[in-house]
Amino acid sequence: MNAPGPSSSARLRVTLRLLDAELLGAMEHMWRPDGLLPRYRRYLCAMHAVVRASVPLMRRALERAVLLDVCGDPLAGPLAAYLREHIQEEEGHDAWLLEDVLAAGSLPGEALGPMPPPVVAALAGSQYYWVEHHHPVALLGYIAVLEGYAPAADLTSRIAAATGLPDAALRTVREHAALDTGHLDELYALLDRLPLTRGQESDVAISAMHSLDALTRLFVRLGRSAAAPLPRGAGPSTPTGVTT
Secondary structure: OOOOOOOHHHHHHHHHHHHOHHHHHHHHHHOOOOOHHHHHHHHHHHHHHHHOOHHHHHHHHHHHHHHHHHOOOOOHHHHHHHHHHHHHHHOOHHHHHHHHHHHOOOOOHHHHOOOOOHHHHHHHHHHHHHHHHOOHHHHHHHHHHHHHOOOOOOHHHHHHHHHOOOHHHOHHHHHHHHHHHHHHHHHHHHHHHOOOOHHHHHHHHHHHHHHHHHHHHHHHHHHOOOOOOOOOOOOOOOOOOOOO
């Protein structure tokens, strides 16, 4: 008997690790100590633009999964159950970011007022399209990237040391450094439980690769102020900074 091949989650992990060096380099460049305070304020506003889409996006995916479950789609029931739980876990995180914005010395209007940049629309908006016009399982690739590149455990202390900001301005980074590893484990366990066809597994991977690319472009944008971001392949090995 042939030995079983790698699981769906293992294949997705390998795909992302083969492609994530540029993102990791852009993140490390973004978090460099010199001039971090204004970049951190921009980061909070950008992450609010991303995070405020998360729960509405998952709610629409849940609605689609419920409809597909009625039609007998074998993925839809387990996907809907996961989304119900994950929505509860993610609710209110956009409010955390607005509180951090205020504590960091900016006004919430700086996050709420301007039109989010096109890269944010590309990151979240593609998921709305795939959920609505293809299959909500594609959203799992997006979630895998946002959860998989969460803040590193030492990022809160690095920000505080470089900026002098109080703990009240660092809640979102601090909480996600603790929460997102568990969330990622739950997601990968779901991927391995779902009866995915190879085509559906490819859908998840395409969604993840698109999300990785858009997130890289967002961090490159956030990191601009002096030197250019690190070139492809020169990044660190530890993820350092997405909040979901």
